[in-house]
Amino acid sequence: MASAKAYKDAGLSARLADRYYRPAQDSDPTFVGDVERISGTEAHICYQCGTCTGSCPSAPRSSYRIRNFMRRTNLGLKELSLNDPDLWLCTTCYTCSDRCPRDLIPTDVIMAMRNMAAAQGILPKNMLGTVNFIYQTGHGVPNSDGNRAARVKLGLEPEPETTSKYPEYLPAIRKILEAYGTKQLADKVLAEGQ
């Protein structure tokens, strides 16, 4: 995590990089307090049993390890946590929170970190694409022709009782996204090409 040694061969340099974790340089002492304040859960009493990851529907299908984020919280590894793309792989099903023997809410720790990351403009592109979909249609996943056909086959109206059927409510949704700066953030980040 500290500076890499200067080898001419970049590959060798990467392999022999100093990988010690040094709390004095690597830890942000305010991180755990900030996460706990936003999430409202006492993340510092986590004892790393892994019940959360064992319960997680995302874990067997991805590199996302909720327990790892709890650990990073307690060590103050803010940069590592907020920049980790895995942060966005939680489905917020709350199963880990149901089962945590320390009575913590790991899901809310993730949500707190996502908010902190978003405030710094760290967001995955597809997330922002979703913001734009909501802005345009009122839906993260807009209705499609295939879906309409399926609905009709099931004896339903092609459009559900949402902005799909009542587009006159779209301006209000756009107002909300603008009022909280979500749309502007999405536009800015997408324009920067991050």
Add this chain to the structure above:
Amino acid sequence: MVYSGKKASEGGDAPVEPRIGVFICHCGTNIAGSLDVVAVKEYALTLPHVVVSENYAYMCSTPGQNMIHDAIEKDHLTGVVVAACTPRLHEPTFRTATANGGLNPFRFEMANIRDQGSWVHMHDWDGGTEKAKDAVRIAVAKATMLEDLYPMAVPVEHRAMVVGAGVAGIQTSMDLAKAGIETYLIEKEPTIGGRMSQLDKTFPTLDCSQCILSPKMAEAGRMPGIRLFTLAEVESVEGYIGNFDVTIRRHARGVLTPDEAAAKGIVGGGCTGCGDCSQVCPVVRPNTWEFGMAPRKAIYIQHAQVVPLIYTIDFDACVKCGLCETACGTKKAIDLNMEDELFTVKVGTVILATGYETFPIEEKSEWGYKLYDNVISSLEFERLICASGPTIGHLVRPSDGETPMSVGFVLCAGSRDNTGIGKPYCSRFCCMYSLKHAHQVIEKIPGCKAYLFYMDIRSFGKAYEEFYYRIQHEGAKFIRGRVAQIQELPNKNLLVIAEDTLLGMPVEIEVDLVVLAAAVQPTAETEVVRRLFGVSCSADKWLLEAHPKLDPCGTTTAGVYLAGVCQGPKDIPDTVAQAEGAASAASIPIHSGQVELEPYYAQCVEALCAGCGMCVGQCPYSALSMIVNDDGRTVMTVTAAKCKGCGTCGGFCPGGAIRMQHFTSPQILAQIDAFFLGGEQ
């Protein structure tokens, strides 16, 4: 009542003007590091009646005690105030110092400026100092009004009682009996032995649990010094240390012992344990001692090694057909109309050894206990692997009776869990018995795999860590992760799902059988028994010892002691050690023959007593009664030995006729005045 000293009135020259000495303890930096002890010392000198004030690093040390001793002689003190820690710690020390200086020890008053001062105001120097001054002023106000008091000595009955006959209760009773103290051993089950008799082997030595326990059971059953009562429970308790009157309920057993038969004039009668009755009994019930995994009859013994070997009728199941009476024949041991019996015994001291039960793990629904056939508890595993158990020691899985070729052990099943469903504490012996279980399956079933899901292996005892190496050598697989969920497959196999936290990968292991190392909790009866004896419990419901380090066998109720798991989870070696400690502690008052009681009892001022009698019903200790005095008036009187000095009657008496020694109304009012008036008289 017996007084161990002379009364003040007999001493003659009572001093007129109070002369108080004040001693401020630094307690190293415990007090002096958080408040200004010199300022408190100087402040004390400004208070009325204070003639000497000192501060010192450790008042409890010999030089500190000598300061008290010397000041009493030199300054002719009538009262001593030490501002230091808590009376619970050093009141006896300073009372002794006061007495050594020639004053009555009850002329000592303590101001707690540490536990209630410096420790709670560690970061408020000025505030802490002011509070310490208040505490000293209040203590001085009381010290000026203290009187000579004399502890009362009461005789101690030369008998003891032990409640619960598991290994703790058995060991305690045997120690007491061997020390020459007749001991009543009370057990609610039909046999003694407790949990230990249900276990197969014991860690880390792997000796057979019953083999090492049954000699003790047999010896306890026949020792002349032990009066054993099984199928019996404590009904009510009266009295105090030295003189407990305990009423025992003997549940109707329906079967006479040889002694009981002889007492009824049946020559050569009574139960011999032949079992003819059980063979003819038509009623079949689950054997609760085998956790319902084996049948028993309505007339039964729990297992082959019961003590006493006397059959018992389950009257909830018995249809009173009388077949057993016929089978018993001339022994005439069976009495289908037997009723519960109540009897009262007087004992000097009591030891509670009420043990534990497993927490209902089905409440943690993600593990599927009682939902999936092949998820069993650790105690069920003990019976299934035990040669005397329902399967004669062949471990089988409940769904199909097949031998499991892979077993998952779930540690911390309900322990270290503060969700409100499980138990927040470590149950302490599950790690070790799970290692033992892993050894047993690997040894008994060639090729069987053992997976232990753990958070930490707590192998803290002598030769325990070495046992952990041994199980690693034997090939058990340790997965560092708490089990998140268990799923049942159509073939009744189980999928155990967790995270291997050391790999950082979710794991899914298919096993034939899962054993949950269930958290333990106090038995349901513990709560009833503790209330009868007035013993406190901690937040987790285990019985509360008098001091966690320095008085682990005692309770805050004088004469009542604790042994075994009822005080907190512990393994067999620790249980037996504590049982022997409790036996020793409980024998001290008995061998002393008498105990001194604090002279804090209530007194009736007969001249003021209107004889209304309303106080009698208020007393929680039945210490008050109405008598006709020498003048022919009806007045209240206090049985001093029963009185705990709680002050309920004193505060209640409409006529102010009840005087609480050492806490008299003038003394308490002086303290209140000293606080509110800031020392003005």
